[in-house]
Amino acid sequence: MANYNTEREGQIEFYQTFLPLIDPSLSLEDILSDDNDGVLNGNLLEFKLRVSDLNAVLFQCVKYLSALRIKGKPVPANIVIIDLNGEQAYLYKSDDYLADIEKVYVGGASKSNAGFIGQPYHEKYMYGTNQLAAANLIKCLKEKDFTRIHIDENCIVGWATAFYKAMPTARKEDFIGDDTGKHKTIGEIRKPSIFAKYIYPYTGVSNVKFQYLMDKLNDTLQKKNLGAFYTPEAYAQKSHELLRMAIERVPAGNDYVIIDRCAGTGNLEKGLTDEELSHCILSTVEYYEYKVMQEVLGSKVRHIIPPVEAADTFQAGLVKGADALSKEYIENPIIKQYLDNPKCTIILFENPPYAETTSIEWHKKQQSKKSTLWKQTYIVQEMKKQVKGAASNELGNAFIWSGFKYYLRQPTDSFVVYSPVKYWKAQHLVDRKFICGFAFNRKWFHTTIDACIMVALWSNEYGDEDSFALEGFDISKETGELISVGMLPVKQVFTLYSKEYYDNRSATAETDDGILVSLNGLEAPDNVKKRIIPRYANDLLGYMVADGTGFDNPDTHSSLLVAGRYNGNGFYLHKDNYLSKLPMFCASRYITYNREWTERARIMKSGDGADRFNADVASGKLDQWLLKCLLFTCVEMQNHMRTFTGSDGRFYRNELCMDTTNGETVASNDLKRLIHGDAEQRIIDQWETLLTAAKQTKEYNPALTYGVYQIFAEIDTSYKDEDGNTVWNNLEVHSALQTLKTLVKDYYNTAIVPTLFEYEFLK
Structure with missing residues (x-):
């Protein structure tokens, strides 16, 4: 008898033992999918440390097979339940449970399975103690048979997706065609060819049964060309x-x-x-x-x-x-x-x-x-x-x-x-x-x-x-x-940010021998198409993009970078007035922190309040609020300003962050004027916790000035262990970063958003 401590341990050893004898070319990744314990050839495998109720485990397998059918994936003919510590396996035939497989189940497959009545198993393999049983189990796992299922409204979309994937040039008539009209193409569901081993012919005379799914049954290109017609x-x-x-x-x-x-x-x-x-x-x-x-x-x-x-x-x-x-x-x-x-x-x-x-x-x-x-x-x-x-x-x-x-x-x-x-x-x-x-x-x-x-x-x-x-x-x-x-x-929205707020001035002693960067904050590779001229000057702070009115692809239409973005759509930030430009960046993050359906595609960005805003900025009325916007910008993940040496030999420093390890930044200097309340102090304290943790890692470079994003990208790294779980290389950094993200969201929605609406940056 075996003595595994975890199901995962036994499962891995089972596959390591049997896979080379069945198909050496297969890996665990090939077998494990769809939230079950594995599909190997024509077999669904389910592992337990100890099987205490065969019928309950069998029902769990039935639910897995139901899910495969709905996704348009072949249903294995064999169900193999494996008792790891007992070193024995039980073979069932899925065809015996077709009526149950063709039902739809809600909730976790491993829950509420007691009371299911199954038929006797077809074979029992005592593979740990009986060589003939082990050989017969290997023979079983080599089988490539499948149980044919019936097409209905629950699974037809999955099978349509599978069909167009298998036949990229196929059209809708090739899948659901019938002989009721003048055009009499008989489709795959009525005369299976590609799926002959997997589905029974659909006997419905017409496609009325699928009337509320017809838009989802179009071939891939037709979906794009026609759009969706369905209304709930x-x-x-x-x-x-x-x-x-x-x-x-x-x-x-x-x-x-x-x-x-x-x-x-x-x-x-x-x-x-x-x-x-x-x-x-x-x-x-x-x-x-x-x-x-x-x-x-x-x-x-x-x-x-x-x-x-x-x-x-x-x-x-x-x-x-x-x-x-x-x-x-x-x-x-x-x-x-x-x-x-x-x-x-x-x-x-x-x-x-x-x-x-x-x-x-x-x-x-x-x-x-x-x-x-x-x-x-x-x-x-x-x-x-x-x-x-x-x-x-x-x-x-x-x-x-x-x-x-x-x-x-x-x-x-x-x-x-x-x-x-x-x-x-x-x-x-x-x-x-x-x-x-x-x-x-x-x-x-x-x-x-x-x-x-x-x-x-x-x-x-x-x-x-x-x-x-x-x-x-x-x-x-x-x-x-x-x-x-x-x-x-x-x-209604009448004006764009670019018309009212973008700063298109030339900088003092501006040169065009600078660099351009990508969305990830690093220098853009040579092979991308560059749409703007790189600029460099001492009074330039960075480059901001806050284009469009809507929030489709918000991370593409909102960026803050240490140099010009290779594909443009933004403007260079000047040190003398950058604070008054930050509300655009703040507003562009709205949908990230307000994901409710009521907000996306209803709330948009606008420059309609520019006259009132500019007047109140000039009067000093908004001084403290602009500094709050600066604090938010310094700790917002979409601020992708990084510190690095460019190909032009210049050292590009992130000036919109609070890392003063190598001296004051533009932001840290201006933030000295911010009146700290409890919310501000919590964010500042958490930033210090994050930076302190980052400095303890081997990835930290003391010559750099770090912002939140650079810590995330270069220090908050991870890998997958053998069980597929994420393991963080620097857990203290990751934990501090997660806490900061929560504080930032709360601060944004309470301290920043109301004024964005007041001045119609959001509308």
């Missing part, structure tokens, strides 16, 4: 309140139509009454969504564009005549008859697609030109004639702009539209009257991002408001019901 049911139902407000605005005696040019499978319309549906005109550009929408809503709505499928309707996965950004669509006679009728009120009700068309997936597949096909459409080309700047580069904006341009004609026409608030707040794409709206959490729209999405009811009347309030709603993960988070103000 709870949010769709809530937005019906806005739609009904729009219907109430229809003049007496008028007919009305509800147009949704990007309806997907029609989930935004789910829950409308039969009367409301009878006024709907729906279309979607994706062929398999079109087919599902025809089946689900075709008999209930007024029109679907196109009304019937023709032999040439299918065009490379898209629907001919349904591209809402084409001139052909605007001139569609079915829609035009209503637009030309003065006694018909137009209501647009849409969740426009969102697409990122510069993503790395496109470039990896060498199809970056295809990613911008929508930018060549008639609508976008017409929009660019009137809309300048980044607003014309967003797919959703093309729907919003064209809705007002081509569809709404009368004051009582309405537009109920989902989109991030920036199209109104910062891009000023809409100048119409806001009637009512809600704020929703973007996370529930088949994304992974917690951010604010607005659904607004706009009247086709000109409006002059520069602010309004939205009632915010999250969705309960447990019940699926709406949770009100209260009223959320939205205020």
Whole structure:
């Protein structure tokens, strides 16, 4: 009998013993994944020091196999439970538990497993004492058989992901194609080829069962080109309140139509009454969504564009005549008859697609030109004639702009539209009257991002408001019901930091033989494209970037460096006025310390308060607050100023830190004027604790002047032990740094943020 102290110890020794006899090319990393004890060929392995309840451990394995199925990974045919100290293994066949594997489990796989009733094991291997048993176990672990599973709505997204990974050039019809329409490609799920050993043929005649997942079943490139159409049911139902407000605005005696040019499978319309549906005109550009929408809503709505499928309707996965950004669509006679009728009120009700068309997936597949096909459409080309700047580069904006341009004609026409608030707040794409709206959490729209999405009811009347309030709603993960988070103000932004605050003066005795640095604070390598001229002068302190209005990729759009950033977008800090520039850097860190969905994409950066701010700086009113901003800047991790010797032979010193080991810095000298309260003293004391700990390490260089980031990058290092756990080389440094981070967050939100809002650095 063995005598292992930990399960991990026994597991490693087991693999070290048996792997060379099964497949010497495999490593532990190849086997261990998906939070289980290992998948080896066609075997799921589960280790216990001592097995006290075979049925409970078996149920744990069933849950692991359920997770594999949902992820689109093959389900091993064998389940091997290993009693380490007993040196015995038990073989079960997963096919015997297929019905249980095809259920969805919530919570940890190792919990609540008592009471499961399993069948007798197929084999027992006493591998520690019986050579024949050990040989038979090795034979078992060499088997490469799998249990075929049934495709359903719980696992189809995982298998779609696996399919497109295995077949990078495949299209949606290759995966879910059926023979119900004019285009009769039979897809992988109905006639398995790639996954023939892993899945049973799907017997559903159509794809209606997957109607709320259709956007997630597009191939990788199509996802990027089309964007997402999905709207969570709870949010769709809530937005019906806005739609009904729009219907109430229809003049007496008028007919009305509800147009949704990007309806997907029609989930935004789910829950409308039969009367409301009878006024709907729906279309979607994706062929398999079109087919599902025809089946689900075709008999209930007024029109679907196109009304019937023709032999040439299918065009490379898209629907001919349904591209809402084409001139052909605007001139569609079915829609035009209503637009030309003065006694018909137009209501647009849409969740426009969102697409990122510069993503790395496109470039990896060498199809970056295809990613911008929508930018060549008639609508976008017409929009660019009137809309300048980044607003014309967003797919959703093309729907919003064209809705007002081509569809709404009368004051009582309405537009109920989902989109991030920036199209109104910062891009000023809409100048119409806001009637009512809600704020929703973007996370529930088949994304992974917690951010604010607005659904607004706009009247086709000109409006002059520069602010309004939205009632915010999250969705309960447990019940699926709406949770009100209260009223959320939205205020327009009119000016950028770069226009009001950037300092574009030349420095005294400025030269252009300096260096440029990367985001990590070190000198930029020669092979990167440099977009600015390096500058050096004694009265230059560093280089700040605080560009844009939003908080997408906040660490890219916010940096503080000891020299110019290689790709620009910022300005050089001068020693004579750098304090008045620090609020921009502080404001750029807002989303880092306020990650709630209600903040991202609603709160933005602005220079609208510049006149008041500059006047109060000149009067000295803000002296102490600016010093608080300096203190925060010195201990904020995104301050990537480092001390080093550049390739130009100059010694670049971090002057925005509190390390006075080698003499006063610009910051430490100015901070002498800061009136210390308890909060300030706690931060200063913790900084001293961190620096003292750093000085005790072998990595510390006494010739350097350290800021928080340089300590983090060069001294707070770690490695992984054999169990995969992180081990910190300098635990005292790491502990002090973690405590400082907590103090910095609290200080930022209490001492810095309120004044940032007061002077509209945040809005």
